[in-house]
Amino acid sequence: MRTRPLRFAALAASAVLAFSACSASDGNGKAEVTLWMYPVIKDEAASKKYWARTEAAFEKAHPATDLNIELQTFDKRDAQISAALAAGSGPDIVLITPDQAATYNKVRGLLPVDDAVAGRRKAFHPETLKAATFDGELYGVPVFQNINTTAYNTKIFDDAGLELPKTWDDVLKAAPVLAKKDIAVMDYAGSTEQTLNLSFYPLLWQAGGTVFSKDGKDVAFDSEQGVSALQFLVDLKKRGGLPADAATEGPAVEGAPIAEGKVAMRAVTSLPELQQMRAALGKENVALGLPLQGTVQATYGNPGLLSLTSINEDENRDAAYDVLAYLSSPEAQESLNAAAGTFPTRTDVKAPGTGPDFEVLNEALDHANPGEPSPAARQVMAALAPSIQAALGGDLTPKQALKKAAEEARALLARS
Known part of the structure; x- marks a missing residue:
């Protein structure tokens, strides 16, 4: 088993876990690389077959390396x-x-790639x-990403004689018209359980x-732009443009107002949610559009990163780089996406499908923001979410709400 003194103490865990050994050589002169893969492919049997084929294909192309892809579960991944x-x-x-990469990099648990x-x-x-x-060096190779964009109940807009909203102004103008219905x-x-x-x-x-300042040492969501974003939500609610329980609503589609024809659009929609909306409303009544535009167009698209850990030994480094390059190649990405x-x-790999939906989703990738990685990202969300609720409830103005959240977030950053 390859072990060595830890260069940092912050990651010491109380959990007692069994780990697979990985070594610089398998005894036959081959470099050995161990990769922990999590459930990107949801079907467990399909996942096992896919990664077994991938492992074999890599070793055929790189006979001097023994690749071990070990499938893990999301349960207690951080621990x-x-x-x-x-x-x-x-x-x-x-x-x-990305936020895990920021955390592990901060305690020197990752190596540049x-x-x-x-x-x-x-x-x-x-x-x-x-x-x-981070600090000008790459600490993860992005091998896939998820993308979100806007989904519309087209029947609602057609019945109301409205064009599909594409900007904030369009949404605000449509709100009172639909509220009458x-x-x-x-x-x-x-x-507060929903990721921001x-x-x-x-x-x-x-x-x-932005959520954080450019150097990541401060929060920036209490800026003029942040107030504008929260004011948009508050104004929308005042015009009857949000469901009554929007401040506490979860992300579910099934059983929610949007699946009952009581909401006309969802601004941040994944492909599985789109399929649920179509199942509830009829395929012909639901369409995708590009992300909404305020000052700019933007949406959330989170990449999965393959990161090289500090466990990797110098003599095994080139083999690890080969694995990273192989799994991020156009052929590997196309296969995984499918x-x-x-x-x-x-940019040289297309979306895993054809037709109008995938054309929109592929174009939406150009507007994707992967989030703003910070070791304190989740704690900052926890501080900010209740203040957004307070603004939507009318207890605080948008400016007051973001100021209060920023004070709490800055205290968190100072402690961390």
């Missing part, structure tokens, strides 16, 4: 990875999210690389704002 890093035993490569994409950086959507770049123009998942990446943050980005229903992080 599992943290404990592995603390023990110095576990995967050379691990699939993580610029060499794995050398000469190929321009092939990637810039935002997917930006999501894993007891229909909210747009839903909003204001529950799928609710408030896309509006913030559309306003031209199997998992995910979307490419490369």
Whole structure:
């Protein structure tokens, strides 16, 4: 078992877990690379077959490397990875999210992977690389991403004689017209259990704002742009444009007002949600559109990153780079997207399907924001969400709400 003294103490975990050993050599002179893969492909049997084929195909192309792809579950992923890093035993490569990359990088649990994409950086959507770049170095190779965009109940707009809203102004103008029919123009998942990446943050980005300052040391959501985004929601609610319980509503489609024809559009919609809307409303009554435009167009598209952990040994580095380059290649991305229903992080790979939906989703990738990675990202969300609820409830003005949340968030950043 390959272990070595940990260069950091912050990741020491109390969980007692069993880890697979990974070594620089398998005893036959081959480099050995262990990769922890999580359920990108939801069907467990299909996932096992897919990654077994991928492992075999890589080894055929790279006979000097023994690749071990070990399938994990999302349950306690943070604790599992943290404990592995603390023990110095576990995967050379691990699939993580941008905010996890920021956290593990901060405690020196990751190694740069610029060499794995050398000469190929321009092939990637810039935002997917930006999501894993810290202090000018790349700490994760983006191998797939999910994308969200706008979904409309076209029948509602047709019956009201309205064009499909494409801008904030369009949405605000449509709100009172539909409110007279007891229909909210747009839903909003204001529950504190909902990630703000799928609710408030896309509006913030559309306003031209950001969650954090450029250096990541401060929050910036209390800016003029942030106030504008929250004011948009408050104004929409005043015009009858949001469901009555928008401040506490969850993201579910089934059983929600949008599935009952009581809401006309969802501004941040995934492909599975689109399918649920069509099942409830009829395929002919639901259509996709590009992300809404405030000052700019923006939506949330979160990449999956393959990151090189500090467990990887120097003599095994080139083999690990080979794995990263192979799994992020056009052929590998096209294959994974087809199997998992995910979307490419490369501009030279098309969406995993044809037809109007995939044309829109592929174009939406150009407007995708992967979120703003920070070790404190989740804590900042927890501080901000209740203040957004307070503004929607009329207890605070948008400016007051964001000021209060920013004070709490800055205290969190200071402690961290």
